[in-house]
Amino acid sequence: MMKDEKKNIAILGSTGSIGTQTLEVIAANPDHFEVEVLTANSNAELLITQAKKFNPNAVVITNEDKYAEVFEALNPLDIKVYAGEKALISVVEMDTIDLVLTALVGYAGLMPTIAAIKAGKHIALANKETLVVAGELITKLAYDKGVNLYPVDSEHSAIFQCLTGEFHNPTEKIILTASGGPFRGKNTDFLKTVTKAQALNHPNWDMGAKITIDSASLMNKGLEVIEAKWLFGVRYDQIEVVIHPQSIIHSMVQFTDGSIKAQLGLPDMRLPIQFALSYPNRLDSDFQRFNFADYPSLTFEQPDMETFRNLKLAYEAMEKGGNQPCILNAANEIAVEGFLSDKIGFLEMSDVVEKCMGILPHISQPSIEDYVNTDKETRIKALEIIN
Numbered sequence: 280m281m282k283d284e285k286k287n288i289a290i291l292g293s294t295g296s297i298g299t300q301t302l303e304v305i306a307a308n309p310d311h312f313e314v315e316v317l318t319a320n321s322n323a324e325l326l327i328t329q330a331k332k333f334n335p336n337a338v339v340i341t342n343e344d345k346y347a348e349v350f351e352a353l354n355p356l357d358i359k360v361y362a363g364e365k366a367l368i369s370v371v372e373m374d375t376i377d378l379v380l381t382a383l384v385g386y387a388g389l390m391p392t393i394a395a396i397k398a399g400k401h402i403a404l405a406n407k408e409t410l411v412v413a414g415e416l417i418t419k420l421a422y423d424k425g426v427n428l429y430p431v432d433s434e435h436s437a438i439f440q441c442l443t444g445e446f447h448n449p450t451e452k453i454i455l456t457a458s459g460g461p462f463r464g465k466n467t468d469f470l471k472t473v474t475k476a477q478a479l480n481h482p483n484w485d486m487g488a489k490i491t492i493d494s495a496s497l498m499n500k501g502l503e504v505i506e507a508k509w510l511f512g513v514r515y516d517q518i519e520v521v522i523h524p525q526s527i528i529h530s531m532v533q534f535t536d537g538s539i540k541a542q543l544g545l546p547d548m549r550l551p552i553q554f555a556l557s558y559p560n561r562l563d564s565d566f567q568r569f570n571f572a573d574y575p576s577l578t579f580e581q582p583d584m585e586t587f588r589n590l591k592l593a594y595e596a597m598e599k600g601g602n603q604p605c606i607l608n609a610a611n612e613i614a615v616e617g618f619l620s621d622k623i624g625f626l627e628m629s630d631v632v633e634k635c636m637g638i639l640p641h642i643s644q645p646s647i648e649d650y651v652n653t654d655k656e657t658r659i660k661a662l663e664i665i666n
């Protein structure tokens with residue numbers, strides 16, 4: 280393959296769980312992909328190591344205190360080094376980028392994603408919070424710009440894989456699977472006392488801290504329901520969640536003739552990452568293969584939305600629409616930080632979210648400024664509730 284047929288990739292959040300696995304995929308497929316940009320929040324050491332190995336055109340370190348360290352290491356190698364949030368937003372506009380993989384965590388992904396879409400870059404989207412906060416705006420902008428949003432989240436990749444070849448057929452229902460996390464089957468009395476070490480111990484997936492807590496509280500599934508609504512253009516009552524503790528079926532689509540398609544495999548994020556990068560092609564991989572004999576039973580149960588209130592709150596936010604999912608997301612980000620710094624207990628995270636949803640004013644047709652303000656005001660309110 281000719282060099283200029285390779286896809287040039289910008290990875291936002293290259294030092295995280297998704298970012299490092301994306302680099303593994305790229306390293307295994309040097310004929311297909313090239314790294315154009317790497318960015319990190321504050322892990323200068325890993326960013327430097329990655330840049331030395333993948334030789335990108337530019338890197339961004341958001342934490343400006345780390346600029347000198349990164350500059351001194353990479354400037355002699357002719358790698359451009361930028362720092363700060365503004366640089367993260369402008370770097371995605373570089374002419375040479377074909378696709379931007381958004382692997383940063385939380386609301387911080389919103390502005391760079393908007394900038395990338397405005398610059399006409401296709402998006403491989405891991406940063407689900409961006410679609411939760413502003414799904415309507417993002418999907419409309421992508422449509423207007425002719426930009427594709429390729430899902431990286433394993434459930435949404437599964438749905439996308441089920442829909443490939445079926446885009447002209449109406450979807451009756453999307454069935455998102457959830458592992459149930461480390462506290463599946465536990466009651467409120469138990470959850471009152473759980474520690475962050477217990478919550479950080481996910482049974483099937485090794486992920487960043489924020490999404491691991493979200494998985495334990497089922498907020499991750501709530502965010503994914505909203506993400507699915509925007510990615511696949513379905514109503515909230517067409518999205519169902521089923522608990523599937525083995526995480527082998529990654530999600531399903533039911534069509535209007537009643538047929539259900541599922542995508543299966545061992546839990547390994549490199550597969551959905553690779554598919555998002557290589558779509559519409561499938562590339563060879565040496566990922567471990569699934570063996571049915573190792574899993575004599577795949578089981579399914581209803582989610583317990585009374586004990587795990589976050590999932591219900593997410594459905595409520597989605598049904599109300601407007602800035603409600605933005606409120607839900609901002610309150611949750613502060614609540615997770617509060618739990619991880621031992622300021623609140625596990626169940627109090629849902630209290631913070633529910634209170635914020637009740638207090639912050641509803642805006643039915645938010646502009647981008649409304650989202651920015653809603654996010655800011657919700658964080659202030661959530662911190663007041665916690666402290």
Ligand code: NAD
Nearest residue numbers: 292293294295296297319320383384387405406407486487
């Ligand atoms: P992580 O915490 O491991 O990594 C986050 C990355 O973003 C790091 O490179 C960090 O430097 C950067 N970052 C963090 N805050 C930032 C900020 N304020 N500004 C700029 N950069 C910042 O997170 P992760 O587990 O890789 O998750 C990344 C995203 O992918 C999240 O939205 C998550 O929900 C989603 N996702 C993750 C997984 C997974 O298996 N880890 C699966 C599905 C979806």
Ligand code: MG
Nearest residue numbers: 432433434503
């Ligand atoms: Mg997921």
